[in-house]
Amino acid sequence: MPESGQKTTQGHIVRPPSVVPGAVSVPAARRAGLLVTLVLGGLTALPPLSMDMYLPALPDVTRSLTAPAATVQLTLTACLAGMALGQLVVGPMSDKWGRRRPLLVGMVVYVLATAVCAFAPSAELLIAFRLLQGLAGAAGIVIARAVVRDLYDGVEMARFFSTLMLISGVAPIIAPLIGGQILRITDWRGVFHVLAVIGVLLTLVVWRFLHETLPPERRQEGGVGQALRTMRGLLADRVFTGYMLAGGLAFAALFAYISASPFVVQEIYGASPQTFSLLFGLNSVGLVAVGQVNGKLLVGRVSLDKALGVGLSVILLASTALLLMTTGVFGEVGLVPIAAGLFVLMSAMGLAMPNTNAQALMRTPHAAGSASALLGTSSFLIGAVASPLVGIAGERTAVPMAVVQVSCAAAALACFLLLCRPWRAGSSS
Numbered sequence: 001m002p003e004s005g006q007k008t009t010q011g012h013i014v015r016p017p018s019v020v021p022g023a024v025s026v027p028a029a030r031r032a033g034l035l036v037t038l039v040l041g042g043l044t045a046l047p048p049l050s051m052d053m054y055l056p057a058l059p060d061v062t063r064s065l066t067a068p069a070a071t072v073q074l075t076l077t078a079c080l081a082g083m084a085l086g087q088l089v090v091g092p093m094s095d096k097w098g099r100r101r102p103l104l105v106g107m108v109v110y111v112l113a114t115a116v117c118a119f120a121p122s123a124e125l126l127i128a129f130r131l132l133q134g135l136a137g138a139a140g141i142v143i144a145r146a147v148v149r150d151l152y153d154g155v156e157m158a159r160f161f162s163t164l165m166l167i168s169g170v171a172p173i174i175a176p177l178i179g180g181q182i183l184r185i186t187d188w189r190g191v192f193h194v195l196a197v198i199g200v201l202l203t204l205v206v207w208r209f210l211h212e213t214l215p216p217e218r219r220q221e222g223g224v225g226q227a228l229r230t231m232r233g234l235l236a237d238r239v240f241t242g243y244m245l246a247g248g249l250a251f252a253a254l255f256a257y258i259s260a261s262p263f264v265v266q267e268i269y270g271a272s273p274q275t276f277s278l279l280f281g282l283n284s285v286g287l288v289a290v291g292q293v294n295g296k297l298l299v300g301r302v303s304l305d306k307a308l309g310v311g312l313s314v315i316l317l318a319s320t321a322l323l324l325m326t327t328g329v330f331g332e333v334g335l336v337p338i339a340a341g342l343f344v345l346m347s348a349m350g351l352a353m354p355n356t357n358a359q360a361l362m363r364t365p366h367a368a369g370s371a372s373a374l375l376g377t378s379s380f381l382i383g384a385v386a387s388p389l390v391g392i393a394g395e396r397t398a399v400p401m402a403v404v405q406v407s408c409a410a411a412a413l414a415c416f417l418l419l420c421r422p423w424r425a426g427s428s429s
Contacts, residue, residue, distance in 0.1 A: 041167030043140035052175030057188035067123035082134020084380035091373025092227035095220040106139025107203040118192035149368035150213035161354035162295025242419025247356030248378040249412035255383030260390035260401035269335040283346040290350030305422035311351025318345035319405035
């Protein structure tokens with residue numbers, strides 16, 4: 001493996017001092033580590049920016065393109081589907097050709113697709129290029145995780161994922177606010193102009209500062225058939241599949257919250273849009289804060305499996321409390337208890353999400369791109385299936401949201417215990 005400062009066919013290998021013996025001086029390595037953190041954080045933040053900056057513009061798009069609201073909603077679905085499916089394509093590509101080239105190609109396509117979205121004359125064309133935007137934007141998500149696996153191992157990887165959560169967790173909070181401010185000075189097309197500029201800047205930063213992290217001797221050979229065999233081998237690994245399903249199901253509980261909370265908080269409990277925004281922001285802060293506690297205090301002192309088990313257990317307890325409150329077991333409850341339950345549930349995601357990623361990727365140094373693709377795609381697909389179920393009984397009851405969350409949390413904990421078997425020697429880190 002080339003050490004820091006040595007050339008490969010794609011550029012320099014950047015390695016932290018804790019991973020590569022004989023690395024460059026500690027201050028230089030720290031500067032490189034901070035730069036890599038910011039670049040990877042930007043890549044993981046771009047998809048939520050692409051989704052959430054656009055949300056305040058939906059009514060504007062409906063009027064501008066004279067399209068039904070249901071058709072315009074498909075622009076969100078298309079982008080989400082593209083992000084899910086794109087990871088399955090880009091992940092194996094990055095194992096075969098390295099991280100840098102597929103990422104740069106994906107970023108260029110993202111910029112072009114976003115620019116076309118800004119000039120789309122019809123809803124149908126907007127849907128098509130939102131799909132392409134999602135497919136290309138998936139490169140940032142999947143390759144960022146693969147790069148982390150290339151650079152780090154063990155507790156260092158878990159710490160890095162917690163740091164990434166700090167950056168990417170802020171994106172859903174500020175994205176609608178940015179979108180709303182853009183709409184003050186221009187129309188919905190201006191949102192895509194801003195996203196295109198962000199894409200150009202991030203592409204230039206990646207081209208200049210994110211060097212190749214997968215040397216040729218560690219790359220996968222073969223084409224599509226080999227990629228499919230690699231993924232099949234990963235899925236045959238019971239422990240990897242356990243972490244993948246546990247993470248995906250926990251993410252589905254999060255998706256259920258995102259889908260239902262505007263109706264639950266505003267329509268059922270009578271909160272204003274401003275109060276909803278405040279609660280949404282507080283919940284996101286809780287998730288980020290617990291993620292930092294995980295990375296800064298727990299990792300290295302407590303095994304990753306113990307932290308993960310606590311996180312999944314708290315999610316199950318919080319969702320159970322929400323179910324009991326929404327079904328009237330405790331009588332009439334107001335917004336404050338419901339908001340407290342949602343805050344606890346969201347905060348516990350800061351233990352579940354980084355540790356499932358770290359534990360799964362630790363088992364797959366030979367195929368980090370394919371493993372990252374499976375982790376990302378499973379989370380998006382399970383979340384996409386779970387989120388519509390929260391409205392199955394209409395907008396006037398929060399019971400379906402709580403039922404979905406309890407079911408996903410219980411299934412996540414069951415997958416973790418039955419497939420990962422963390423009590424066995426060697427299961428935990």
